[in-house]
Amino acid sequence: MQRSARARIEAFFLDNLGKVATREQIIEVATDPTTGRSPENWHQRLSELRTDYGYTILSWRNRGNLKVSEYMMPNAERRSTTAKRTRPNAQTWQAVLEQAHHSCAWNEGGIVCGLQQGDIDPVGGGTVKLTPDHKNPHSLHANADPRDPSKWQPLCGRHQVMKKNYWDDETGWLNVLAIVQSASEEQKRKVFGFLKRYFNE
Ligand SMILES: [Zn+2]
Incomplete structure (x- = not known):
């Protein structure tokens, strides 16, 4: 059975419609069963399922009751008018x-x-x-x-x-929490100081 990481993630979501999937579960199904190598670009495959295949895959960014690193495909419907990604010539x-x-x-x-x-x-x-x-x-x-x-x-x-x-291409929302999470300790301290001032604490 030769299936791409993208196809394995797609099959996994279709088998688990309406259920919450964790980042770890997605990485596990994306892992190549023969080589055992887990793809570092699973997030890109997820984004292709949304943009190129028209699936709805919710995350905490568009669904309040999902936690960070949780995802959910509510149904198997695909948007027929999936926008073609423009590319430079x-x-x-x-x-x-x-x-x-x-x-x-x-x-x-x-x-x-x-x-x-x-x-x-x-x-x-x-x-x-x-x-x-x-x-x-x-x-x-x-x-x-x-x-x-x-x-x-x-x-x-x-x-x-x-x-x-x-940066979510679909909604245009800036994923501020992810940015802060990946920031250096020094940058986190600056954000922390800003928030303390902002909330008068
Ligand atoms: Zn670079």
Whole structure:
């Protein structure tokens, strides 16, 4: 039986409609049964089921009674009008790559990732593959954007996943809790101080 991680996650949700699935359960079903390797990009597969396959998969972001890292497919319905993800055309993508010196443009407080195509990712492991990221997925001019290099940036796989985790393409909500969770201790302290002032504590 040769099934992709995406197909295994899809089958799992269809077998468990209306039931809460945990992050651990999803990683377990996404794990390759022959190699035993668990995919680091399971979150990306989940997001494909939503955007490319039209399934509804709820998380704590859109359903209050779900906890962080819990997911639920309420029914097997698929939206027929699944929006095709726009991509830059070949010429635009070349221009975007050149602008970014063929490296990941993820910018964290002024520090640019800079990993290049084919590099070994020292943090996530694996070979870097740069893919186009739309800087603003809620652009009003989505049809013109495939020809506009200023609308795109190259990102490495790790930062594509990170952006998806932080920013829900469908709702446009910023996943603030996930951002704070992944922040350094120093940044967490700043947030903590801000919140104490904000709540007068
Ligand atoms: Zn990167």
